[in-house]
Amino acid sequence: MTDQQTARGLIAAANRILLLTHVSPDGDAIGSLLGLHWALKAAGKETLPVSADGCPDTFRFLPGSNEILKRVDDTYDLAIVLDCADLHRAGKPAESLAQPPDLNIDHHATNPGFGRLNFVYPDAASTAEIIFDLLPALKLPLTQPAAECLQCGVVSDTLGFRTANTTAKVLATAQKLMAAGADLPRIYDHALNRRSFNAVQLWGQALNRAVLDGGIAWTTIPLSIKQAVGYNGKGDADLINVLTTVNEAEVFLIFVEHENGEVKVSWRARPGFDVSKIAQLFGGGGHVSAAGANIKNTTLAEAEEKVLAATRQMMNASREL
Amino acid sequence: MTDQQTARGLIAAANRILLLTHVSPDGDAIGSLLGLHWALKAAGKETLPVSADGCPDTFRFLPGSNEILKRVDDTYDLAIVLDCADLHRAGKPAESLAQPPDLNIDHHATNPGFGRLNFVYPDAASTAEIIFDLLPALKLPLTQPAAECLQCGVVSDTLGFRTANTTAKVLATAQKLMAAGADLPRIYDHALNRRSFNAVQLWGQALNRAVLDGGIAWTTIPLSIKQAVGYNGKGDADLINVLTTVNEAEVFLIFVEHENGEVKVSWRARPGFDVSKIAQLFGGGGHVSAAGANIKNTTLAEAEEKVLAATRQMMNASREL
Numbered sequence: 001m002t003d004q005q006t007a008r009g010l011i012a013a014a015n016r017i018l019l020l021t022h023v024s025p026d027g028d029a030i031g032s033l034l035g036l037h038w039a040l041k042a043a044g045k046e047t048l049p050v051s052a053d054g055c056p057d058t059f060r061f062l063p064g065s066n067e068i069l070k071r072v073d074d075t076y077d078l079a080i081v082l083d084c085a086d087l088h089r090a091g092k093p094a095e096s097l098a099q100p101p102d103l104n105i106d107h108h109a110t111n112p113g114f115g116r117l118n119f120v121y122p123d124a125a126s127t128a129e130i131i132f133d134l135l136p137a138l139k140l141p142l143t144q145p146a147a148e149c150l151q152c153g154v155v156s157d158t159l160g161f162r163t164a165n166t167t168a169k170v171l172a173t174a175q176k177l178m179a180a181g182a183d184l185p186r187i188y189d190h191a192l193n194r195r196s197f198n199a200v201q202l203w204g205q206a207l208n209r210a211v212l213d214g215g216i217a218w219t220t221i222p223l224s225i226k227q228a229v230g231y232n233g234k235g236d237a238d239l240i241n242v243l244t245t246v247n248e249a250e251v252f253l254i255f256v257e258h259e260n261g262e263v264k265v266s267w268r269a270r271p272g273f274d275v276s277k278i279a280q281l282f283g284g285g286g287h288v289s290a291a292g293a294n295i296k297n298t299t300l301a302e303a304e305e306k307v308l309a310a311t312r313q314m315m316n317a318s319r320e321l
Numbered sequence: 322m323t324d325q326q327t328a329r330g331l332i333a334a335a336n337r338i339l340l341l342t343h344v345s346p347d348g349d350a351i352g353s354l355l356g357l358h359w360a361l362k363a364a365g366k367e368t369l370p371v372s373a374d375g376c377p378d379t380f381r382f383l384p385g386s387n388e389i390l391k392r393v394d395d396t397y398d399l400a401i402v403l404d405c406a407d408l409h410r411a412g413k414p415a416e417s418l419a420q421p422p423d424l425n426i427d428h429h430a431t432n433p434g435f436g437r438l439n440f441v442y443p444d445a446a447s448t449a450e451i452i453f454d455l456l457p458a459l460k461l462p463l464t465q466p467a468a469e470c471l472q473c474g475v476v477s478d479t480l481g482f483r484t485a486n487t488t489a490k491v492l493a494t495a496q497k498l499m500a501a502g503a504d505l506p507r508i509y510d511h512a513l514n515r516r517s518f519n520a521v522q523l524w525g526q527a528l529n530r531a532v533l534d535g536g537i538a539w540t541t542i543p544l545s546i547k548q549a550v551g552y553n554g555k556g557d558a559d560l561i562n563v564l565t566t567v568n569e570a571e572v573f574l575i576f577v578e579h580e581n582g583e584v585k586v587s588w589r590a591r592p593g594f595d596v597s598k599i600a601q602l603f604g605g606g607g608h609v610s611a612a613g614a615n616i617k618n619t620t621l622a623e624a625e626e627k628v629l630a631a632t633r634q635m636m637n638a639s640r641e642l
Contacts, residue, residue, distance in 0.1 A: 161482050161495075162509040171496040171505070174482075178489040188483040194568050197533040203563070207525030212518045242524070247515045 003117045004137040010102055010117075011138055014078035016046040020101070021082045022089040023052050024234060027156020027191045030059040030068075031149045032082040032105070032127040037064055038146035039135055048076055052091030061190040062152055063145040072096040080105065083127035085285055087114045105130055107157075110276070110285045125165040128153025129173050144181035151182035156191050159241060164271060164289055199237035201229035206239055206254075216311060217249035220300055221256045234258075236266060244268045251275065251311060255304050260296075263303040267291045267311070278314050282307065324438045325458040331423055331438075332459055335399035337367040341422070342403045343410040344373050348477020348512045351380040351389075352470045353403040353426070353448040358385055359467035360456055369397055373412030382511045383473055384466040393417040401426065404448035408435045426451055428478075446486045449474025450494050465502035472503035477512050520558040522550040527560055527575075535633060538570035541621055542577045555579075557587065565589045572596065572632060576625055581617075584624040588612045588632070599635050603628065 001009075011017070017040055021029040030051065037049040048069060055068045072093045079101040084090050085108035087101070094101075104115025107130055109122035124130045128150040135142055142150075154174050158166045161174070178184050202225065210219040221236055231237065236254045243252040252268040265282065267275035269289050276291045284293025295303045322330075332338070338361055342350040351372065358370045371393055376386045393414050400422040405411050406429035408422070425436025428451060430443035445451045449471040456463055463471075475495050479487045482495070499505050523546065531540040542557060552558065557575045564573040573589040586603065588596035590610045597612045605614025616624045 162506060162514060164506045166506050166509075168496045168499040168505075171492045171499065175489045175492040175496065178492065184492075185483060185485045185487050188487075193483065193566050195566050197531075197538060197567050197569050200528055200531060200538075200563065200567055204525055204528030204531065207521055208529060210518075210521060210525065217518065217521075242521060245514050245516050246518050246521055248518050 003119070004134065007103055007117050007119075007134075008138050010078055011040070011043075011045070011140070014045065014076075016048065016074070016076045016078075018072060018076040018079040019047055019049045019082060020079065020084070020090040020093055021051050022084045023091040025051050025053060025056065025059075027059060028126045028128055028153040029083045030055055030062065030065070031151070031153030031156060032131055033068070033149075034062055034064045035128055035146050035149035035153060036080065036082065036105075036131050036140075037067070038143055038149060039131075039138075039140040042141045042143045042146070043139070048072060048074055050093045052093050058191065058194065059152065062149050064149070078102050081115060082106070082131075083108075085110050086112065105134070108285075109287065123165075123167075125163065125167065125170045126153045126157035128157070129170065132173055132177065142177075142180050147177045147180035147182040148187060151177040151184060151187050152191050155184070155188050160188055160192050195237060196231075198229045198231045199233065202226065202231045202237050203239055203242065205229060206236075207242070210243065212246065212248055214312060215248075215250045215315060216253060216308065217243050217246040217251075218253035218255070218304075218308070219243065220304060221254065222300055223257045223259065235264070240266050240268055251315060253307065253311065255300055255307070257300045261298065263295045263298050263300055265293050265295060265303065265307050273315060273318050275311075275314075278307075278310050281310055324440070325455065328424055328438050328440075328455075329459050331399055332361070332364075332366070332461070335366065335397075337369065337395070337397045337399075339393060339397040339400040340368055340370045340403060341400065341405070341411040341414055342372050343405045344412040346372050346374060346377065346380075348380060349447045349449055349474040350404045351376055351383065351386070352472070352474030352477060353452055354389070354470075355383055355385045356449055356467050356470035356474065357401065357403065357426075357452050357461075358388070359464055359470060360452075360459075360461040363462045363464045363467070364460070369393060369395055371414045373414050379512065379515070380473065382508075383470050385470070399423050402436060403427070403452075404429075406431050407433065426455070444486075444488075446484065446488065446491045447474045447478035449478070450491065453494055453498065463498075463501050468498045468501035468503040469508060472498040472505060472508045473512050476505070476509050481509055481513050516558065517552075519550045519552045520554065523547065523552045523558050524560055524563065526550060527557075528563070531564070533567065533569055536569075536571045536636060537574060537629070537632060538564050538567040538572075539574035539576070539625075539629070540564065541625060542575065543621055544578045544580065556585075561587050561589055572636060574628065574632065576621055576628070578621045582619065584616045584619050584621055586614050586616060586624065586628055594636060594639050596632075596635075599628070599631050602631055 021033040037047045050069045055065045080103040081101045104118045107124040111120045205225040250270045254266045256264040269275045274288045279291035279293045282293035342354040358368045376389045401424040402422040425439045428445040432441045526546040571591045575587045577585045590596045595609045600612035600614045603614035
């Protein structure tokens, strides 16, 4: 029996299914969570769609976003973890699992395969794409709300079809999701093209601090500028996607200061550099061209210095190859 | 005989074919010009690909961009006009035409059909998409360089698959072009996603000056900040596309100060407001949702005050409807 057949049997036998996604959820985390939620619902299953950090405002336009739970307060007979490179990424709700989760569906290359059954395909640009591919084998229907949520995942993780892993298959998937009723321009607009005015003000402050040196474009977001503009978000307000447009750079970095002496670092790279390895040096991970790490017990200046030094070293080593 | 069959016969009989596109060429103008150029070349034809304003730096990554001519200096036996809503849009090179052009290939709804044969399809999101659809009927091969150039047109005119006219067919076309060897992420990156570091610094300065008031988000770009960051471009470095993402606003404005006592104003609006009418008040024009005007003999502060007053009046009138 193939893993897909086993998974189909497990789902068929289950009544209430726990769905977990990662902390600080992005469009693929929420889109995958709700996409599978709708497909399971249409097959007559009850679900517990859990996101430790709830649903960011950006994704509240998705059907079912108000059904997302922050904790696991109920029993379930099957657990599926989505878009988590490791189980810890699911946060506190993962602690409720008495055993490895039944299904681990993910597209991160570093995923160790922590589930009983693992559907980990690093070639997929998004976890939503994997779910879309699995639905027929799992005998789950692609309903219109499921298609909308999965489209959000496809669009988000490719930043609107512009990351290097946007294959012809990604476009084919988006097209089939459109055919199933997912309005691409609307989903694109909501998922990638809306932000609050104070996020834009944060961009202004942070871009004024941007530096270009030795092929690296980077900036820092101290707590003080978040406070100055009244920005309450945890992240960088997607500013990394602005930095990565800088023509003169090949590697891009953002340092976001958090309240607990923690600095969140995000790396991006043009082809030819592997930033996942540097992220691992700092206890993080990710993909060749996009990675991140949380550095604890540090100041912003200290993190900036150490990370830049390691990044420069990696770039020099790559250039010598 | 259908128009397509007639066109195929004309092309088969021709030796040297003139290709014209519009002034101030964008990615669809250049992509269509070079896409058809490569397909014709592969069919053994000579071409004269003409763009009155040459090829913008942004599109120099396209194969054949160095073969683009600015004038018609040679004889030809067939003329094809691309992506021009009217013949004047082709600029001075159109004056060399002794008669209506043989083929008029375009997707603008206002195109009057000025060619002997007209392939004008307003449902298409780009002229490149129409060329892609016509190639088999014209017995022209979709070579790899042709696919790359057409992909540039498809991506550019949909702003990377995010305009409202991005249909499932657009995605299918992009996918087929990828299958024919057009590297989507690379083309997307070059066509839409690159800017100089000082453009990003200009964003920082200008976003720090941004204001949100009464449903309008606006900012000003004085000459002094362009000088401070060393930005030499004439426009707003596409900053209007950042402002329009502000969730809390419905109308968006940028004021760019020029050297000659002139201020260039750009308006954008969400559905429900018509900014072309305000632009007309200031001697400009445009569409319901995107318009512009050049105000002469003014200071930045004066232009800002007058334009904001007129814009607020329009918004109040629209809200009362």
